[in-house]
Amino acid sequence: MTTSKKLDRSDPHRRTRRDHSTETAEDYVEAMAEIIERSGTCRVVDLTKHFGVSHVTVTRIVARLQDEGLVVTEKYRPIELTTQGRRLAQRSRQRHEIVYEFLLALGVDPKVAAIDAEGIEHHVSPQTLSKFKAFVQR
Amino acid sequence: MTTSKKLDRSDPHRRTRRDHSTETAEDYVEAMAEIIERSGTCRVVDLTKHFGVSHVTVTRIVARLQDEGLVVTEKYRPIELTTQGRRLAQRSRQRHEIVYEFLLALGVDPKVAAIDAEGIEHHVSPQTLSKFKAFVQR
DNA sequence: TGAATAGTGTAGTTAAGGCTACAATTTGAA
């Protein structure tokens, strides 16, 4: 039983707003995990390049991620992921990858797929994700 | 020629941020067009119910849409769409419909598809949209 | 070893989009 109830017409928008409120955290820990894997450590400047925003924006967001227990920082030091941060990074990365591969399987060009996947990933429910996965594996 | 250049790793995020900056306008004019079609006029209170936000939030967003030339309002009167607003509504509605039908065609439950489509629609490029359309028509 | 440069921190501003509380207007029913 998937607890259905009735669908209020405002429910989809409530959900979209909730997706957006977790989007930044997902993208940041995902980027940090990748950067650490690639280069050993992740610094503020790496994230400014990754996201194309100023270092001030990165610093503020990272501070909030620390409050949320996803990262640990120390002044002028590289940023580290907590266990919780690594878990979220892994889940986000898997979902991102599935969405990207799904778009490729549909015939979308790699560059376009990379762009679309970055926004779409946060709005894909578990059920839709599993349909994507099934499609990729034909 | 689709002017390729090379893909900076910050491009997808720039694009996602741009999508989010136009999302509200798209959803609002789309909702207004539907409400007007269904009931003749669209009032602030209709939009508060549609989106599940306070009437203050609706009022402020509608004021901005007026600055942008998408709607016309007069104190205590129903909100009207401009020609430009109707054009955007139509485009948004078509794209939304295609995304929704695509998810259904993939086998996603209607309620889940309605929720996911509401967020996904804004991140679907023309190319991806045409792949979605082709898939729906098998 | 010092400077220059790179990286980071901090202060202050802006805009969008959420809210509550209260004031004003419109409308519908008695």
Add this chain to the structure above:
DNA sequence: TTCAAATTGTAGCCTTAACTACACTATTCA
């Protein structure tokens, strides 16, 4: 017709996420 309810407006607050400008720390290399 009048007045109570519904609707809309306005004032003021919050959070997120963007920015510039300037200060401070760390690193590199001449």
